[in-house]
Amino acid sequence: NAGTAVSIVATPDSNYYFVNWTGDTEAIADPNAASTRITMNGNYSIKANFAIKKYSLITNSSIGGSVTTPGQPGPFTYNAGTAVDIVATPDSGYYFINWTGNTGSIVNRTMASTTITMNGNYSIKADFAQIKYTLTTSVVGNGSISPSSGTYTNGTVVTITATPATGWSFGGWSGDLSDTTNPANITMNGNLNVTATFILNSSQFTDN
Numbered sequence: 001n002a003g004t005a006v007s008i009v010a011t012p013d014s015n016y017y018f019v020n021w022t023g024d025t026e027a028i029a030d031p032n033a034a035s036t037r038i039t040m041n042g043n044y045s046i047k048a049n050f051a052i053k054k055y056s057l058i059t060n061s062s063i064g065g066s067v068t069t070p071g072q073p074g075p076f077t078y079n080a081g082t083a084v085d086i087v088a089t090p091d092s093g094y095y096f097i098n099w100t101g102n103t104g105s106i107v108n109r110t111m112a113s114t115t116i117t118m119n120g121n122y123s124i125k126a127d128f129a130q131i132k133y134t135l136t137t138s139v140v141g142n143g144s145i146s147p148s149s150g151t152y153t154n155g156t157v158v159t160i161t162a163t164p165a166t167g168w169s170f171g172g173w174s175g176d177l178s179d180t181t182n183p184a185n186i187t188m189n190g191n192l193n194v195t196a197t198f199i200l201n202s203s204q205f206t207d208n
Contacts, residue, residue, distance in 0.1 A: 101125045
């Protein structure tokens with residue numbers, strides 16, 4: 001009936017938001033409100049307008065690498081619901097650990113290359129750590145090595161010293177270190193095994 005105040009409600013789909021009413025809006029109480037009233041003073045045609053939500057992604061990284069896709073730090077803007085590729089690339093001597101921060105919509109936070117679905121504004125961080133290798137030592141004969149064994153970060157130069165027992169002499173290194181220098185330096189670029197050979201001095205032998 002003429003003069004009736006009719007309730008009108010615009011309901012956005014998931015990932016969308018209401019913008020405004022357009023058309024014959026002169027009788028609408030608030031053209032910018034999704035829930036409002038229109039007073040029927042004539043024949044009207046109105047339209048509810050919606051727009052997709054947009055969210056921002058901020059990326060960061062620890063020492064030892066960076067977020068190469070989409071880059072860092074952002075912010076990068078995406079439509080709501082978009083599955084965004086994220087790639088963390090470690091520097092030489094480092095490895096990727098995991099993603100931290102707003103990780104709820106990351107497919108697999110322990111994978112360096114994965115996706116994040118933009119259901120909100122997110123800030124994520126790629127964490128890296130230095131690669132570590134183990135040095136294992138052994139002896140042939142009678143003597144000792146210092147340090148005997150240990151774990152070191154990639155690229156560390158370790159000085160190892162062979163100390164012969166009384167009556168023995170150092171004969172040389174073998175394994176992942178072929179050298180007669182004592183002490184000797186070895187660069188930790190992998191898990192390494194080193195053997196020190198000691199030789200019994202000839203003066204230790206007696207005739208029967």
